[in-house]
Amino acid sequence: MRPVFRKLSALLSVAFLLVLSGCSEQYLVLDPKGPIASAQKDLILITALICAVIAIPVFAITAVIVWRYRDRPNRKASYKPEWEHSTKLELTWWGIPIIAIAILAIVTVNYTYKLEPSVAIESEKEPIEIQVTSLDWKWLFTYPEQGIATVNYFKMPVDTPVRFKLTSDMTMNSFWIPNLGGQLYTMSGMAMTLHLMADEEGSYYGSGANFTGLHFAQMTFTADVTSQDEFDAWVNEVKTTEEELTEAGVEQLKMKGSHQVAQYSSFPDNLFYDIMLQYVEEGETGAHAHHMSSEDSGQDASSEHNH
């Protein structure tokens, strides 16, 4: 039976090497460019380590037992067909996983509160807000403070916390920039809050992570992280050179289909919250209205919607 394990361990170690060597750029999750992604990477490595500490001895024990107790003539290993219970041993292997899981649980709960996406990132700088709307099948980014809008592309300044507000035109998607941190769902009728920050300039890959139908695979986008000056210059440039996003343009975007990268010098007032609340009727106290208010009251009073 040994070949099984030899092959297994060889394959596993190849896989492990691939992952380790993959701290190169291609392994986006293991190549953090911001505090959230960095903390998540640490957490991933800690849990992988705890798991490995248990798994590797188990592999070794398995290999030894399978080899040593195989049936063959004149073997020296003992055979005790009635040996079926040992309180000491069983307590040991109830104990080991309990301890390991207890440690892991403490770490996890701790990090769950620390990395809760709606909690603002501590920084000297004021956060900027970017509103993200998932449409079928493109991403619309609106900047309430700067007054510009983009499609399938956005820029953000480095070392500045960004408060992403997420909603969806209809289908549920998930907004994910692996280099900067974990994802969060975009859902109709709700403004979810995801705080991220980049501490290194660069162009980062982002995508929708929850299936939304036909051209779901086209919902990738680029997040450009630049210096504050470059960011400001870009905002100015967009404001002066690009066209406006009109109501008619919004209707175009809402139609099913994929879309090129685009930039707009302005967008209709309150566009994000209008899309978010489009299905909520006046005076309704349904699930959506409720969630919206609980979402907003807890996390940031600064959100300027006034519906």
Next chain:
Amino acid sequence: MLDTVKEFASEFFVTGDPLILGAQVSIALALVAIVFVLTYFKKWRWLWTEWLTTVDHKKIGIMYIICSILMLFRGGVDALLMRVQLAVPNLEFLHADHYNAIFTTHGVIMILFMAMPLMFGLFNIIVPLQLGARDVAFPFLNSLSFWLFFAGAMLFNLSFVIGGSPDAGWLAYPPLSGIEGSPGVGQDFYIWGIQISGIGSLASGINFVVTILKMRAPGMKLMKMPMFSWSVLASSVTIMFAFPILTVTLFLLFLDRYLGAHFFTVDAGGNPMMYLNLIWMWGHPEVYIVILPAFGIFSEVVATFSKKKIFGYKSMVFALMSISFFSFFTWAHHFFTMGSGANVNAFFAVTTMIIAIPTGVKVFNWLFTMYRGKLSFPTPMLWAVAFIPCFVVGGMTGVMLSVAPADFQFHNSYFLIAHFHQVLIGGVVFGYFAGLYYWWPKMFGFKLHEGLGKWAFWFWNIGFYVCFMPQYALGLMGMTRRFNEYNFDMGWQPLNVVSTVGAFLMGIAFIFQVWQIAHSIRFLKKDNSGDNWGQGRTLEWSTASPAPFYNFARIPQVVAQDDWWEKQQRRERGEAEPAEVAAAEAAPLEPIHMPKNSGIPIIMSGFWFLAGFGFVWDWKWMIVLGLAGVAVTMLARSFNYNDDYYVPVEEIERIEAAAARGAN
């Protein structure tokens, strides 16, 4: 007139794709061939009386297994098509709509129409034999369960050639699966296919709980029951609590689509998040429903081929039942990223991790069953041993996923895909294969060819790692599930190619298995003696292989946990049987009370199929006809008092004598 027919046909049949046209033609040809063969060999009556109307748990089990192998083929072809599409960036092999349909049907078929029937097949064949019973508690209901599953599976598969396949993912999240997101009939096929077979699953769950609690042979206390039967009990109890949730959830989705209700819509106060919660309240227990019996199989196989008692029996039982219990408290870990807040995420992260504890204990107990044993390695044992490292890795990545804040980076990526395939293939499929090889001689009276089985084993195993290990890496590279294409500059191609190669290795493994079965049937060596492995431990090995339709001429008297093994030990040591056993074995034969075959289950399921098909196309006359047929067949069953008979002693004696001759 001709135009209306044309228009209808173009909407009714799926047209315009050569792959599907090929499938349509081959399905039609296969049907013609089947009808021809049955007519030519005059087998219609045989088919009807021996199989289609049978209430014998062993035959029902065999029919489940045949269906599941066919479904494994269909789901496997889906998987290979997907892997071809993903091997090359921006490949135009499958268009987006086709790809979306394929990953949806792959998921549904593999879980609901492959794993579930394979599981029910093994339950059916083995549990009554292991308990020393003559059939399940409700044989008629058992037959109905099978035919409802069959009707549901056929309805679901029909969508491939008629109307169009569902394409909103295997769990069909609204609003995408609502009438606006999916206006086609594919989603209706999905709802009714699962709904109809789901009724069957629920009934099976109830059937096996009652069978296990009420039909054990005298002397078999619960704590002397074989581990597989324990795992079936754990799984069936989970079914009883989980499947009603599925039925209600899909019914509400149906109301949304059909009557314009607003349970899960985005407007008018509907709430899609409610659907996610409900579907996973079923969906998470569902994965434990399929894995628990695999645990039971490993316990049997490991003990048998270690020639040793299962280690830590009480721990094992406790672990099974606690996994079943905790499986109902972890569902939200499937959407940590829905923004439920830190309190909710922390709770579900911890409950998820807790399941790792009993699961880990089970692994240690299997290892220490082998420790101080005398291990031999026929194919069932190979699968069991290969399962351990594979499942440990799958479990560990599961623990990594349960760490809520880290899951924000894993969620919906290929890391997740690799994880659940590792536990479902490495756990469920390896387990059921182990069970299939182990109990095959019990079903048919001959073993499967070992050499071909080993080829299949190695291709499956190597193929598995080659296919899924790269997917962990792809997840960390940011590759998201359900992408039908990706750009070359992501650097995902090399690992995708490796993964595709692995998938085809598993495809070759499947061919080896088909060859193995065909070869073994052709060159079989019949061995009716009962204990085909020569070291069986539990009651199923005490009766002939295949067992006579009444299973046991005399109901056995049980004295020990591994009753058959202990009996052999006593025989070897030349000890006398305990008094109660001796008395039971010396008792004169008595007429055996058996259930009569019935055509009602297959007919009633046919009406369910009609009703489902009517709902899919909204043809009111067909809905009425179908539901009325269901009602009438139910009434017919209710007023049928002539549903049992006695097997006379002479016939039992004749069958037993023939079996004894066959064994020598």
